[in-house]
Amino acid sequence: MTAGKRRLAAGLGAFAVLEVVAAVVLSAVLGWSFQEALDSFVVTNGVMGLTFAACGAVIAWHRPSNPIGWLFVADGIGHATTAFGAPLSQTLFDSQAPVALQRVVATVINWSWPWSIGLFLPLALLLFPDGRLLSPRWRPAAIGIVVTAPLFAVEMGAGPGGLIEGAPAGYPSIPSYDSLQPLWTATELRGLIAYGLAIASLIIRYRRASETGRRQLLWLLLAAIIALAFMTPWSLVAGTPILVLLAIPLVPIAVAVAIVRHQLLDIRLVVSRALTxxxxxxxxxxxxxxxxxxxxxxxxxxxxxxxxxxxxxxxxxxxxxxxxxxxxxxxxxGDRRDPARVASLVGEELSANPAGGMPGVVAAIRSALRLPYVAVSAGGEIVASDGVLAGTPGLLPSTRDAVVPVDLSYGGTGVGSLLVGLRSGESGLSVADRNVLALVAVPLAVAVHATRLSAELQASRERLVAAREEERRRLRRDLHDGLGPTLTGVAFTADAAANLVSVDAARASELLGALRTDTRTAIADVRRLVDDLRPPALDELGLVGALQQRADQLSWRADGASVSVKVSADGLPALPAALEVAAYRIATEALTNVVRHSRATVAVLALRCGSDLEIEVTDDGPPNGAWKPGVGLQAMRERAAELGGQFEAGPSASGGRVRASFPLVTS
Structure with a gap:
């Protein structure tokens, strides 16, 4: 079906082109000058026939279901037929052809083009761009154009005389034509009303349309306004030059570009200069x-x-x-020539909603600069976006989607990108646009950085809560499954011994021995739970002493070779309990990794305190390539992050190295 429609569109368009070519050839054979061809409407109707038919065929080829293409094809055939009919009528008149044949040709000339101007063109404008009316309320306007179109055809087709002086008039001929002048004036006003309604429909569509729809409508609005400006004197002022009709072909060209290739040029720039x-x-x-x-x-x-x-x-x-x-x-x-105003709008959005104002910021930027699309991306994801852009929803736009990224950096580090959609026809951002975006990129980068920090803080809080709940669950499980049954057994054994002490002293003695063993087991479980909460060595020996004790215990590798572990820590101040535990856990885990996984003979644990508490464990083990992250490394990293510290671990030129630093809060 689509292939058949395309062949029909191409055939009708070719027919109109052949008519125009025949008109040019026949005019040359007659020896007409350009002025004679112009006065006979061969030039104007030929140009309109070519443009309407060609543009209509292109639209019908690409959008067969859109009636606008077919209306334009019919419009072009009407004009092309008139263009060919003028020199044909002159040829028949010069050769003294039968009067009936001359009148038939004159009829075709007079009645073919009025439908193009009175019906096809205003109806196409009313249906632009998708071939449907703006709403059901506009149906009376479309019906009115269709019903009243024959009046314009009668006015133009039934008038006295013809294009060729001395040639007979066409059919039918109205004897009282001049007495109907008020009707013909009303018909002219009807044409202006029809085109006025079409332009009003276009303006309403523009206000309601998306960015793509507005690009399409700007093309047609510009062409329609220009054509109407030229055609109004032609309709109402006698003696207007015929060449004003050449403004009409702008309409089909604009419609074809708008429907098929609306991004061909920067129509905003064209309209801007034209309006100026x-x-x-x-x-x-x-x-x-x-x-x-x-x-x-x-x-x-x-x-x-x-x-x-x-x-x-x-x-x-x-x-x-x-x-x-x-x-x-x-x-x-928009305000691209006033960067301060755009920056002020961005600042107002950020101050009004500092926590989640990014959608408002991108909307303000897009509105202030009249851009089709603006988005902010961070971490490979779209944080906020505004506008419509062709592409796959939910994915980061690419340069193929006519998007230009503007880097956002904070403290010399990139924190994201401002993705800017190019206006129709633009291949890049202008200098004025870049100046504005460079100015707003500074507060925007701060906002993105703050948003990221807020998200990381929230994630850290969630991890802390999860870790706390997991620790509570572990303690509950240990108490319920370990210490609870042991104490229950102790209670039962004590009751049994009390009952047997006067009856069976030997059995009571055995039960007391079992009671002593169970009690010691319970004490060991309690000690283990307490040790998991906070190493007792920290309270008994202090941080340095506890680390020295642990270093002495880790003097032998798994293969039996000895490891010399040295602890260096001088002048450490009193540290908060949480910081002591984190430092102890990280240091002991790092020393345990040295003994288990490296072939080092010497390890050094150094604690240094300045503005930060720094913990560093180095060894002389041979390099084994990059370290694979495991549970131990992840646990150390998380402990450092919980207290706002920094952590790094990996091979160095002299062996392995683990370093953690924590900020010290001084009063």
Missing amino acids: WALLSIVAVGAYAVLVAVTDSFISSRFGRSAAVTVIVALLIAPVLPRLQRLVDRAMY
């Missing part, structure tokens, strides 16, 4: 008219009106253009 010059032209014409009226009698008698007024107008317009350009640029590109 339009406003400037209006100001210039108004100023010229006022100055002519005021200075006509004074200046023209002395200096000559044209030269004087032109100079004065030029002097007045010179400072106006930059102001107009700034106003239009702000409407199309």
Whole structure:
């Protein structure tokens, strides 16, 4: 079905092109000059026939289900038929062909093009860009255009005379045509209303559309406004040059680009410049008219009106253009020429919601710069985004998606990226855009860094809570499964011994012996639980003494070779209990790893205290490549992180090295 529609579109478009080519060839055979071809509408209708038919065929080829392409193809055939009919009518008239045949050709000429202007074009504008009406409420407007289109066709097709002077008129001929002038004036107003409704529909669509839809609509809005500006004098002012009709082909070109390739050019820049010059032209014409009226009698008698007024107008317009350009640029590109304002908006969003204001920040940046898409990424994930961008949802956009990353760094370290979607037709960010983004990147990087720290803090709190609950579960299990049954057995044994002491002294003595053993076991379990909570050696010997004791116990490797473990610690101040436990656990775990996994003969445990408490364990074992992370290394790293410390471990040039440092809080 789609292939058949494409072949039909291509065939109809080719038919219109052949008609225009035939019109050009026949005009050349007749020896018509360009002015004669222009007066016979061969030039204007030929150009409109080519553009409408070609653009309609392209749209129908790529979007067969969109009626706009087929409406344009029909529009192009209508204009192309009129263009071919004019020189054909002249040929028949010169060769004195039968009058009936000449009248048939004149009828085709007069009745083919009005449907293009009165029906196909306004209806296509009303259906742009997806081939559907804006809403069911617009159905009466579409029906009105269709129902009243025959009035315009009758006005143009049933008029007296024809394109060729002396040639017979077409069918039908209305004798009282001139007396119906009020009806024809109403018909002209009907055309303006139809196009006005179409433009109103486009404006409403623009306000409701997404970024992609707005890019499409800007193309057509610009072309439609230009065409309407040229066509209004043609409809209402007699003597308007025929060449104004060449503004109409802008519409199919804009529609084809909008539907098929809306990203071809930066339409915002085009509209910006067009609006600027339009406003400037209006100001210039108004100023010229006022100055002519005021200075006509004074200046023209002395200096000559044209030269004087032109100079004065030029002097007045010179400072106006930059102001107009700034106003239009702000409407199309936002506040990119005012970086301080954009930075202020970002600051307001961050101060209003410092904890979770990133979505508001990216929305403020996108709105302030009129960008299609803005996002902030950190750690390979999208933190916040605003706008619409073609691509796979949930994935980081790539450069193929017309996105430019702007690095965000804090303290010389990259913390993320600001992903900026390019406007339609842009291949990169302009200097003005980069200046604004460079300014807002500074507070944005601070916010991303703070957000990341907040997330890490929350994750750390969650780990601490989980570790605490896991420790409580372990203690409960040990008490329930170990110490609980032992104490229960002690109680039962004591009761049994008490009952037998007067009856069976020997058996009571045995039970007391068992009771003594169970009690010692319970005491050992209690001691083990207490030791797991805090090593008793820390309270008995202090940190340095406890570490020296542990170092003495780790003097032999698993293969029987001896290890000389030295402890170096001078001038350590009193440390908080949590810091003492962390330092003890990390140091003893590091020394245990030396004995178990390295072939070192000498290990040194050094504790140094300045602004930080530093623990370093080094050995002279041979290098074995990069260390594989295990449970011990992970436990040491987590202990350091819990107290805000730093941890690093791995091979060095002289052997293995484990280092941890903790900040000291001084009063």
